[in-house]
Amino acid sequence: MDVLSAMAVFVRVVDLKSFSLAASELGISSSSVSKQISHLEQHVGARLLQRTTRRLSVTEVGAAYHEKCQAILADVDEAENLVSQLQGKPRGLLRINCNMTFGQLLLSKAIPEFMAAYPDVQLEVALDDSDVELLKEGFDLALRIAHPKLPDSSLIARQIASIPLFLCATPSYLAQHGHPQTPEDLRQHNCLVFMLASNTNLWTLTNAEGSQTVQVSGDLKANNSLLVLQAALAHRGVANLASFVIEHYVEEGRLELLLPEFQAEQLSLYAIYPDRKYSPPKVSLFIEFFQGWLENNLQQKLHCQSRA
CATH class of the missing domain: 3.40.190.10 (Periplasmic binding protein-like II)
Known part of the structure; x- marks a missing residue:
């Protein structure tokens, strides 16, 4: 059993409170998710989840283990990001959440250009106007038009456009x-x-x-x-x-x-992302790319026309 992979599956099951949702997000079957959780419980020698036909809950041991798994996976991610930074090669999956209309009208035009320029980065984009818990929902970056609410001190909000x-x-x-x-x-x-x-x-x-x-x-x-x-x-x-x-x-x-x-x-457009010691190069790279893209494509013709 790959313990790190099983930990990642366990974390998504707990965060999403669903085997099927975790399976859909991870691109594997629900039976595979169940099997990995069972193997993980056997490995640690404790029940991590209580499962019935109607609900899924986390045991006291499972809650403590979930917190440790999150920290371990974050450390692994930072280690890989550090290697990527030293090699100068951004890669991997970048998960972005963005306001609905802004995403439809502007982000959608920038995405293909970014993908063409950085083929080693895969994108997963969700358009949603609700407040997003970045870490809980597994996003690397959120784009929000509004003054950001940051109840979580582990997040950074950077204004990238007006x-x-x-x-x-x-x-x-x-x-x-x-x-x-x-x-x-x-x-x-x-x-x-x-x-x-x-x-x-x-x-x-x-x-x-x-x-x-x-x-x-x-x-x-x-x-x-x-x-x-x-x-x-x-x-x-x-x-x-x-x-x-x-x-x-x-x-x-x-x-x-x-x-x-x-x-x-x-209005202000903010890039919101977790405050980590080693910011993933794919995150900082996309922010810099999109900020430059907006400078070239967020036209100011209306501003000039309205003063004519």
Whole structure:
């Protein structure tokens, strides 16, 4: 029996609380997972898991052993990473978690370029807007647009890009309801709210004279910016969305930027990863690559156009 492999299987079973989920993630059969756990229990001479047809629980010994296994596997990973660093050859599986819309519209375009440049690195990407427990769920890196919440002191958050927001609406909506001339005029408009943005329905606009915060309201609140975008394109109201979400529609003339003398808030993109003595080269390499990719591809044309 390969003890390290069995430890890795045991850790994923405990973290996911499921034999079948661990098997699916590891690409092996559920019977193979069960067999490795049984062999591991025989090896250590103790019951690690309590299994019934309805639930899976960890014994007291199993919980303590799980903690030690995590530490041992992390040490092995760091040792291999150190060798990779010295050889200058990033390799292995890189597991990334990213915001849904940002991943669909931007990360998806960068991934093929990274894979072409670094063929020894395999990628596993999950798009998810919920808070992710990196270590528990086995991710190497998370990309998040928002101020990061880091209850775990073992994590590092590094800001790698700023993403401007812009007020916009369709020409048809504006022809019917008028163009807002001041931030206060937004109170008279149907404002479409993206609930996961830090500003939600309090929109702050800044010009040379200072900042103004306006509480807006409307008939739509959604936790996905693409849903808000589609409502705006259907002439439903005014939206406050990230540049990468609307730039294509502004260029086509389907959306018009509002209050061009004001700058809406900016969002921050963070790379979040575990704080380890030896950061895996594949993680730092991807962060540097993606930061450079964003500098070249996160267009600022809207920023310039809104000041014209």
